Amino acid sequence: NVLQPVPGGYMRKQATRWEEICAMALDHARWNLGIGVPCEFMLLNSLARPAGSPMVDDRDVLVLHTSKGSITQQVEKLRDFLDKNGPRGTTPIAARVQDIVQRLRTIYSDIVSSGKQLYFVLVTDGLPTAYNDGVSHPNDQKELSQSLRKLCLEYPVHLVIRLCTDDPDIADFYAKLDAELEMPLDILDDPTAESIEFARAGNGWLSYTPFLHRLREAGTTTKLLDLLDERQLTPHETRKLVQLLSNSPTEFPEDAGQFVAAVGQHIKQCKPVFDCRSGTMKPFVDVAGVKRAMNVSSACALL
Numbered sequence: 001n002v003l004q005p006v007p008g009g010y011m012r013k014q015a016t017r018w019e020e021i022c023a024m025a026l027d028h029a030r031w032n033l034g035i036g037v038p039c040e041f042m043l044l045n046s047l048a049r050p051a052g053s054p055m056v057d058d059r060d061v062l063v064l065h066t067s068k069g070s071i072t073q074q075v076e077k078l079r080d081f082l083d084k085n086g087p088r089g090t091t092p093i094a095a096r097v098q099d100i101v102q103r104l105r106t107i108y109s110d111i112v113s114s115g116k117q118l119y120f121v122l123v124t125d126g127l128p129t130a131y132n133d134g135v136s137h138p139n140d141q142k143e144l145s146q147s148l149r150k151l152c153l154e155y156p157v158h159l160v161i162r163l164c165t166d167d168p169d170i171a172d173f174y175a176k177l178d179a180e181l182e183m184p185l186d187i188l189d190d191p192t193a194e195s196i197e198f199a200r201a202g203n204g205w206l207s208y209t210p211f212l213h214r215l216r217e218a219g220t221t222t223k224l225l226d227l228l229d230e231r232q233l234t235p236h237e238t239r240k241l242v243q244l245l246s247n248s249p250t251e252f253p254e255d256a257g258q259f260v261a262a263v264g265q266h267i268k269q270c271k272p273v274f275d276c277r278s279g280t281m282k283p284f285v286d287v288a289g290v291k292r293a294m295n296v297s298s299a300c301a302l303l
Contacts, residue, residue, distance in 0.1 A: 003191065003210050003274075009281050010210060010274045017164045020190070021123050022082045024162070027214055028121075029064055029078050033071040039064050041078060044096055044124075045089035051131045055099050093128040094140065097147040104155055111155060118157045119219035125165040127173055145177060152183040158219040159185040186226055188216055194229060195277035202232030205289025206241070207275035207282045238293040245284055246270075260291045 002023045003010040015023070025041055032039040042061040043049075049060050057063060062081045064074045100120070104111060111118065127136035128144040151157055159181075161174050171189075178185050188194060194216075195208035206228065216225055224241045227233060233241065235256065242263060243252055252262040264287045272281040 001190070001192070003276070012279065017125050018087050020164055022079070024123065024214075024217065025082060026075060026079060028218055029075050030071060031214065031218065033064060033066060033074060036066050041081070042096060042100070043085050044091065044093065045085075045087075047085050047088070055103065061103075090131060090134050091124065091126045091129045091136070092131050093122065093124065094143040094147045095131065097144065097151055101147070101151055101154065116156070118155055119160065120151065120157050121160045121162060121217060121219065123162045123164060125163065125167075125170070127170055141173065141177075145180060148177075149181060149183065152181070157184070158221070159183060160217060160219045161185065161187045162217055163187065163189055186216065186219070188213075191276040195275070197229035199277060201229055203228045203293070204277075205238075205286045205293055206245075207273050207284050207286075208277060209273045209284075210276065211273075213276065233293065235294045238290060242285055242290060256294045256296045260287065260294060260296050263287055263290055 001012045002015040002020050004013050029039060029041070040061055040063050042055070046060040049056070055061055058081075062078055064078065068074060069077075104118075128140045129136050130140055133140075148159065152159065161178075163171060163174065165171070171187075174187050178187055189197070191208065191210060191213040194213060198204060198206060198208055212225070220226075222244070224233065224237055224244070227237070239252075239256075239259060246252070246263070246266055248266055252259045252266075263285065267283045267285070267287060270284060273284050274280075275282045
């Protein structure tokens, strides 16, 4: 499914995996162009690229930048680029990572000295394979691990792997890859699945919005957002995240009971947001859930 904005919220629409990927890419293109951050979209298997041939701009990779035209023009160019290249062929992810390393060396050789941070987002529904084999073998998986490690060691890269599959074997492989690499790496599912994981981890007090999901897909240095599906946040971490997401111009009180009360008052002034788990419009946090997460008794949180 993909989430489509409608008056008063969002609507879930049935979609193929490729349509889900395209919707994600177009959203991130708008975001990056809107804040003036260059972005590149590389195809795993472009229609006109012979196996083993060098990468060519506008055929295999599309570069978007504010200097190249209006946001609308460039987003439409990306849409056309994706429309002409549907899913096909094998899954040579390691080869594409090697392409990126080579591209960084030749075109962006000053990236390290400039002090810039790179965000690499891999969107996939499969295991790595070779060009000429549709089956993923241990050597293919080892090559991907080595290629990602090389990328992270040579450049300041934050990795995000966005899975578009429910296959547990594929999810398990990338989870093991995360543990093996010991690099800045986040692995994400679709918005609904991520929101369910948050609740299972004990953080169901947070309304997980499409905005938060896109933010995590793009890569974020806010570590608290990465912890949400791993374990229950501590009271201190809960306080920090609620304050961050509240967009309040003032700090909430230090006292836990007063903090919860202040959050309850602040919510009355906020518009509801779309929660991906329930599929409804809700406050950005559930005050009762925040109270439990903060270990505040009812007597301490009277409004």
